[in-house]
Structures are given as structure tokens and as C-alpha cells.
Amino acid sequence: MNSDFQAVRENLFPASHGAIEDWEAFPWHRDRTNRIQAHKAHSSQAIAIDVFGTVKMSTDRDRIFDAIAARVGVAPGGPWEIALEWTDTDRLLGEPRPTQVDALAVGSKAALVIECKFTEPGGKCSQTVVLRSGERQCNGGYADQINPGNGLRGRCALTGKGIRYWEYVPKVFALDPAVDHTPCPFKADAYQWMRNAVLAAALGRHHKLQAAALAVFADHPSFPTARKAKRGPMDPALGGQAAITPISYQQIIAIACHVGLDQELWTGLSAWVDRKVAMAASRKSEFQEV
Known part of the structure; x- marks a missing residue:
């Protein structure tokens, strides 16, 4: 060894x-x-x-x-x-890199x-990180927006990529996925704990x-x-x-x-x-x- x-x-x-x-x-x-x-x-x-x-x-x-x-x-x-x-x-x-x-x-x-x-601390969501273009894929809220990286509209940039967190969030956290939540309820290190819960x-x-x-x-x-x-x-x-x-x-x-x-x-x-x-x-x- x-x-x-x-x-x-x-x-x-x-x-x-x-x-x-x-x-x-x-x-x-x-x-x-x-x-x-x-x-x-x-x-x-x-x-x-x-x-x-x-x-x-x-x-x-x-x-x-x-x-x-x-x-x-x-x-x-x-x-x-x-x-x-x-x-x-x-x-x-549905994560490209599974948890x-x-x-x-x-x-x-x-x-x-x-x-x-x-x-x-816990890990944070990468979607709010500033890209080389100076833009962010998410503005920090669960709200209707367009991801400048791929042009997709939605409340969560991850959902637009086929990641299924918000399929489980409503039951686990009693949140309505059809309404805006600003700021995102899973900002900062709450993101990692949410991932583990779902x-x-x-x-x-x-x-x-x-x-x-x-x-x-x-x-x-x-x-x-x-x-x-x-x-x-x-x-x-x-x-x-x-x-x-x-x-x-x-x-x-x-x-x-x-x-x-x-x-x-x-x-x-x-x-x-x-x-x-x-x-x-x-x-x-x-x-x-x-």
C-alpha cells in the first residue's frame, strides 16, 4: 500500500x-x-x-x-x-451527474x-453562478425566466434540463410548483439538503x-x-x-x-x-x- x-x-x-x-x-x-x-x-x-x-x-x-x-x-x-x-x-x-x-x-x-x-456548509446550486458571458442561468428565484444558456423558459433552470427535483419538492416541502417563490426556497446550502430529501x-x-x-x-x-x-x-x-x-x-x-x-x-x-x-x-x- x-x-x-x-x-x-x-x-x-x-x-x-x-x-x-x-x-x-x-x-x-x-x-x-x-x-x-x-x-x-x-x-x-x-x-x-x-x-x-x-x-x-x-x-x-x-x-x-x-x-x-x-x-x-x-x-x-x-x-x-x-x-x-x-x-x-x-x-x-434525471441528473447528468447523479447525486x-x-x-x-x-x-x-x-x-x-x-x-x-x-x-x-452544504453545497449550493450552480445555476446562479456567473458564466463566462457574464450572465447567470438562474436569477436566484423560482420564477418565470429565460435561461440565457439554452434559451429555455421556466421557473427552474434545472427543470429545463430534465432534472426532476421539482417533481418531488411539492410533496416533500409542501410547495406549489405552479407559483413563484422568490428568492428560491433552496438558495445557499439549503440546496444540498433539498437534493438529499428529494x-x-x-x-x-x-x-x-x-x-x-x-x-x-x-x-x-x-x-x-x-x-x-x-x-x-x-x-x-x-x-x-x-x-x-x-x-x-x-x-x-x-x-x-x-x-x-x-x-x-x-x-x-x-x-x-x-x-x-x-x-x-x-x-x-x-x-x-x-
Whole structure:
């Protein structure tokens, strides 16, 4: 194993290593020089693997995910299968580049779409970015407009491209797609949380399962992402505020400690995650999240 992978292994909780079947093929987050970023203590991908990779490999997996399912309001029932860095290869939302989530957990009755954050905010919609021409494909509102990039008229530039978010938004967020919403209700980082919520709805419909989206975060008073997650990652004015359930890594490990049989494992993981969170909190001004 090359030195990059050795550094990554050293930054991952040992019990999670087996969750990565092919270290070369795994979709690692990389920087502009193509170097894997999971060797860094503040890596968002690494802490997600720490927790969900360990749960995946544990004999307590079904107990833990049954408890998480009950907490977020979907039916428990294993066996639970967990995929790390899961991609919607069925393109249920019609995306040219399908959504990739940090983890997907599928049981016999429910599916959980899991997006993980350390301290970084959620992703934003690219349609409002200024093009080389100086124009934007979207003016920032869900309102009748023409996309200067392709000349198509509509309320959402993404809908004009065949992306099916607004096929699910009305039910998930109780929004009328036939009226204007200005500014767009999914501006800023609400966009990423919306994508995960509608992906969960699409998966549930396609596989005939109950489904929910989780916003998993590292909890610390100095992390803005944690404070926002605990308030609710979506605008409280949205009818579908409950479409995304926030839950911290610490809460997940507490659930594992409560229902799991391997107490030594979960105590060790708790200390590992606490150390990473404390380190990020003490040096967060130096870090750029990866």
C-alpha cells in the first residue's frame, strides 16, 4: 500500500478499514493536485468512514440502524446494508451527474440517505453562478425566466434540463410548483439538503420503501454547521422542515453504546471522534474542510 493510503489508514478508526473493499477504486475526495484528502484530521470524508464504516462492519449494525430508523420516524427492520459514498446510478432524479451521498443504509422496510458534515456548509446550486458571458442561468428565484444558456423558459433552470427535483419538492416541502417563490426556497446550502430529501423520496418510491434523509454533523459549540443543523438545516418556513433529520455523530455513537453489545468498540470510537472534533475546534481557523 502506497504512502498516501497508509496515511489515510492511520487517520481512520481501525474497525472501519474493512468497509473499504478496494482502496484504489474507492471514490476518495481529492484536492486540485489529485491527492486524497482523507489523511487530514479534519477530513469530512474520514470522519464519515470512521463512524459509518465501523457500524457497517459491526455485528451491532442492525440494532443500531433499527434504533436510528425509529428515531427518524421510519420503520425499523433489517438486515441493513450500508454503502459508503453511494451514487444514484439509476439516475432517479434525471441528473447528468447523479447525486453522491456519504452513506446509504437500506433495510427491509426503509432507506436512509445520509449526508455528513464536519464543519463545512452544504453545497449550493450552480445555476446562479456567473458564466463566462457574464450572465447567470438562474436569477436566484423560482420564477418565470429565460435561461440565457439554452434559451429555455421556466421557473427552474434545472427543470429545463430534465432534472426532476421539482417533481418531488411539492410533496416533500409542501410547495406549489405552479407559483413563484422568490428568492428560491433552496438558495445557499439549503440546496444540498433539498437534493438529499428529494433523493430519499425518489428512492422510497422506486423501491417501495419508507425513506428519510439525515444531516449528520460533528457537534461542537464553535462549529456554525452544528449550530445550524440543530436549528434545522432548512428554512423553518418550509412545510417540509422535517424532511431532513439532523443527528450528530456523537448521538449516533450514543445510540450504538445504548443498543450495541460491543461496548469496547463504541467507547473506543467515541474517544476517536471526540479527539478529532476537539482538534478541529482548536484549530478550525487553519482548516479548509475537505
